[in-house]
Amino acid sequence: MxxxxxxxxxxxxxxxxxxxxxxxxxxxxxxxxxxxxxxxxxxxxxxxxxxxxxxxxxxxxxxxxxxxxxxxxxxxxxxxxxxxxxxxxxxxxxxSTLENDYLTDGFWARSMDEELPAEDLYVRFLVRMEDVSSRFQEVLSNDMSAEQRQAIIAELSNQIQKEAEEETGYDASVKTFFAGNEFYLFLYETYxxxxxxxxxxxxxxxxxxxxxxxxxxxxxxxxxxxxxxxxxxxxxxxxxxxxxxxxxxxxxxxxxxxxxxxxxxxxxxxxxxxxRFLTSYGIQMQLDVNNPTRVDIRDRRLKILKADMDSDPQIRISYASKYAQVSNYWKYFIGQSQGLKNLKVIEKKQELEQQFKDWVAQKPEERAIYDTVLQNMDEAYQQIRNYQTSYLYLAEGVYGTEILPFAYRFSALEKVLQQDAKDEQSQQKLEQVVSSMKSSAEEFYKDYNAPTDQKVFAALLSMYASNAPADQLPEVLNKVERKYKGDFNRWAADVFQKSIFTDQQKLMAFLEEPKLKTLSNDPAYAAVQSFMSNYYEKIALHLRSAYGKLENNNRLFVHGLRQMNPDKEYYPxxxxxxxxxxxxxxxxxxxxxxxxxxxxxxxxxxxxxxxxxxxxxxxxxxxxxxxxxxxxxxxxxxxxxxxxxxxxxxxxxxxxxxxxxxxxxxxxxxxxxxxxxxxxxxxxxxxxxxxxxxxxxxxxxxxxxxxxxxxxxxxxxxxxxxxxxxxxxxxxxxxxxxxx
CATH class of the missing domain: 2.40.10.120 (Thrombin, subunit H)
Incomplete structure (x- = not known):
């Protein structure tokens, strides 16, 4: 009772x-x-x-x-x-299985003996937190580049985490706050x-x-x-x-x-x-580029998934979680754009930015630090805009397929095979990598349906070819235009017929005796390597430079806002x-x-x-x-x-x-x-x-x-x-x- x-x-x-x-x-x-x-x-x-x-x-x-x-x-x-x-x-x-569909029917354990282990799930309790900002302030300075700061922050964070874990036995994590102006150590107990x-x-x-x-x-x-x-x-x-x-x-x-x-x-x-510290320039890019691009790609993907899920109960179970994850933020991006416009958030941010400019103008001693901060951020966003569409089609398009990011995991295996070493240490390394790939494959194929992925592949990569700047397209998409006359359905059919990654048995057979030639010539693996090489050669360097400039100036902007309003209690x-x-x-x-x-x-x-x-x-x-x-x-x-x-x-x-x-x-x-x-x-x-x-x-x-x-x-x-x-x-x- x-x-x-x-x-x-x-x-x-x-x-x-x-x-x-x-x-x-x-x-x-x-x-x-x-x-x-x-x-x-x-x-x-x-x-x-x-x-x-x-x-x-x-x-x-x-x-x-x-x-x-x-x-x-x-x-x-x-x-x-x-x-x-x-x-x-x-x-x-x-x-869940077809026989025990916990999504549709629910599940209730009648005793502790009936409770079901949730594989790979964990919970983490916070034990305590500690402000360690002073340790970072001793070694950081405003004249450092973003790359220099990031390297020092990473090295010192690892050192502090290692010290804390050795001292306490808890899991440790150092986190950055206020755009890199403060740092805290968190200790957790993980179950x-x-x-x-x-x-x-x-x-x-x-x-x-x-x-x-x-x-x-x-x-x-x-x-x-x-x-x-x-x-x-x-x-x-x-x-x-x-x-x-x-x-x-x-x-x-x-x-x-x-x-x-x-x-x-x-x-x-x-x-x-x-x-919450995002400037009007960043919000404008959200409205002009980020949100509409993500919505368009996800909308296409969701329609394909939904049609296949409705056609087969097993596909519905396999893709239920994937669909929900894509759908949740598809609707979020739509709503965020509407909210930003309806609530005139850009105008409100511009008012704050003008207040910041006025404050800097009245503080001659602060001008050397803050005078060009907003201008620099505007310039950084303009540079990012030039490459953001290509990045988004990689993140939402290439990584919106299942076969391509899965195939890319095998880059580690290719590196080992390229060494072609026969000594015992090399063979042990090969065995370790192959074992890891087998485990990854078991997880991947559990909820994979190749015909569904083939439709997504054709649709999203066709969008990539049509919407990304022509001079930023990877060679593999230019090849589709030449070899398949731009028919992405034909290309997808060819890839999915020939690739070892579309079938678990074919992949496992390959892993029993992996060969470099088989892997490097695989059409799915070759495609994702083309996408990634293109990104690192044509896009990443420009984005890294722009985001480094943005990061440094955003840190100064946030620091300046807190100086401008010393009586206001800010939250990170x-x-x-x-x-x-x-x-x-x-x-x-x-x-x-x-x-x-x-x-x-x-x-x-x-x-x-x-x-x-x-x-x-x-x-x-x-x-x-x-x-x-x-x-x-x-x-x-x-x-x-x-x-x-x-x-x-x-x-x-x-x-x-x-x-x-x-x-x-x-x-x-x-x-x-x-x-x-x-x-x-x-x-x-x-x-x-x-x-x-x-x-x-x-x-x-x-x-x-x-x-x-x-x-x-x-x-x-x-x-x-x-x-x-x-x-x-x-x-x-x-x-x-x-x-x-």
Whole structure:
């Protein structure tokens, strides 16, 4: 029988108005008096030590980097971990077969013995962080070239990391902040035995699909459960049957109180990348070159993948994760361009740049350092523009195929074969490389379909030939024009018929007795070598020079901005290190006459339900639970079931799966998306419009308990109810859309 803890607490008056809560703050910045006082005023009841501490258990000890691409949180004293459904998608796809399709049907382990090892997945806890900027400042100077700085930074970072790992036994990483002006050392404890515990079917975890992606209102149960295992002594260990569930230093209690407008919300996680210091010149290149080129290439690729996935259930399973990864940022680039234009971000950046110029003009002593910074950055971007299209067609086109980047991995084998040495050491090296290639091939062919890749190959490389500057094209594309009369379908058919890389048996036979001539003459291998040689000979040097100039001047620009505004507390751009953001649960007005409320309910799922549309199908059991209103303790006072909510927390990619925590340090939701109207948020935070979309923890518990019947998982969680008062009920977002 589960226990719900009732805690009587003082009634708290919370500010309901929108406060600009921009900032992905380092844990060490929380002690800043201004930040902490504002958080307290908004509803935080914890001390800085409760949030981040090296010496005692704190919230940060329940937060993990999940696989290096998402965030997760520990929610029981037995290592149970909560993250997003889309963060688990690749692991579930790898474990799925036609007989056990966990993507379509979901999966729930009825005991720990049934939990499924997620191969190559890891979680990483932050142990502590340390400012090591002074060590870099001793050896760096402004008159160094970008290449010199990079070399010194890399060498010193490796030295500091090695020292820290030898001293502590933890994994160490040195990260650059504020465009190269500051440096921090991070120590992590990494656990490699992570097992899938539960994931809802796609009809819940991915409800709305690409149509609803990046949109509000949302009705997506975007969550999954894993468990972290350790050696019997509690230390990190590779997968082993005798491993035991991790006993964490801290796990998050779960609140059943729900959320009201104005409630304090805190997101703790590992945001991947932002570019908040990007200049107007960089944004213009995003709009003119980067985003439209990426969208065009991905759009073509997605249509090919979708057609083949719809034609064959096995291809659907094999390509589900690949499709989702391509699609997610295809839509993101579209939305970002719209947001940058609609919110006039270039104009706002130009105002800041003019302020910077005016400040420099008033500071004669600073002119030698800053006077030409913006001009130099403008010139660098102009140089980058000349070669960016070719680079993007390499990154999105050549690397948008599967066969070419896979074939390029065999460059290491070619180097060994070229030596043609017969001594024992050379033979051992050859055996090592061949063994590595065999392992790589096993992974590659597991989810590979050559006919699909052949279509992608022909389409994307045809686009490359048509859109990249003629004088920057590789010889292999000129050869297609001569030999195949520009018919890329004929070329693709020839390559895929003759290449050893299109068939696992042919490749494995080659690896049993590898020959240099066979490899170098292979049409796929020869093609990718042509693409890469062309890049390094015609493009890379120019880009490297331009980006070096950009990097040096951007560092000075950021340094100058902080000097220009000495009283302003700046936060660094996201770089996959642990950050905290704080805000409030709030509605928003996306346009005139439209109000989006701050939460959605199960009613919205039933309104969107469409059995003929795969994105909006609803499981019969969920329909039955809805019709009977069998919501258990997870309903709000009018017997409706909350599903998602929004807050003005500052998040980005990498925050997927991050816990949304109330002022008492209790879990109230799981962040999984941002909203369409503020897709420019990675470049410029929009305080009136930007929203973090989260799954309400009560819907997560309802699906686990009532839908999946996995109440044993609920039993191991710490469920907290702070008061017995009913939640304030407002018109949910479905009703408010009548204004639109």
């Amino acid at each position: 589960r226990k719900i803890i009732y805690i009587l607490s003082l009634f708290f008056c919370l500010p309901l108005g929108s406060i600009a809560n921009e900032g992905m703050w380092l844990p060490s910045q929380i002690k800043n008096l201004m930040l902490y006082e504002q958080m307290k005023e908004m509803g935080l009841e914890l001390s800085p030590e409760d949030i981040y501490s090296v010496n005692k258990s704190s919230l940060k000890d329940a937060i993990v980097s999940f696989g290096g691409f998402c965030t997760g949180e520990i929610i029981s004293n037995q290592g149970l971990l909560l993250t997003n459904h889309h963060c688990a998608y690749d692991a579930a796809q790898n474990l 490699n035995d992570v097992r899938l515990v539960g994931i809802p079917p796609e009809s819940i975890g991915k409800f709305g699909g690409d149509t609803d992606n990046w949109m509000w209102p949302r009705h997506t149960g975007d969550f999954s459960l894993f468990r972290v295992y350790a050696a019997p002594d509690g230390s990190p260990a590779e997968y082993a049957e005798d491993n035991v569930p991790l006993e964490p230093r801290h796990h998050l209690p779960i609140s059943l109180d729900g959320v009201k407008k104005g409630d304090f919300s805190m997101v703790f996680g590992f945001p991947g990348s932002t570019d 751009d996201a770089n996959s290190t642990l950050r905290l953001t704080y805000g409030s649960v709030l509605p928003y007005e996306p346009k005139d006459g439209v109000l989006y409320q701050y939460y959605t309910t199960l009613e919205g799922v039933m309104e969107k339900k469409n059995p003929d549309d795969p994105e909006f199908q609803v499981p019969e059991k969920l329909v039955s639970l809805y019709e009977s209103k069998d919501y258990g303790p997870y309903a709000i006072s009018d017997n409706t079931l909350p599903l998602c909510f929004i807050s003005n927390n500052d998040i980005t990619g990498g925050n997927s799966g991050s816990p949304v925590i109330n002022g008492k340090g209790q879990l109230i939701g799981t962040a999984f998306d941002g909203n369409w109207e503020a897709m420019s948020g990675d470049i410029a935070f929009e305080d009136e419009l930007q929203r973090c979309i989260s799954v309400d923890i009560r819907y997560t518990l309802f699906i686990i308990d009532k839908f999946a019947g996995a109440s044993h998982l609920i039993d191991e969680m710490t469920i907290v109810q702070n008061t017995k008062a009913e939640q304030e009920v407002e018109a949910p977002v479905e009703d408010s859309q009548m204004n639109e």
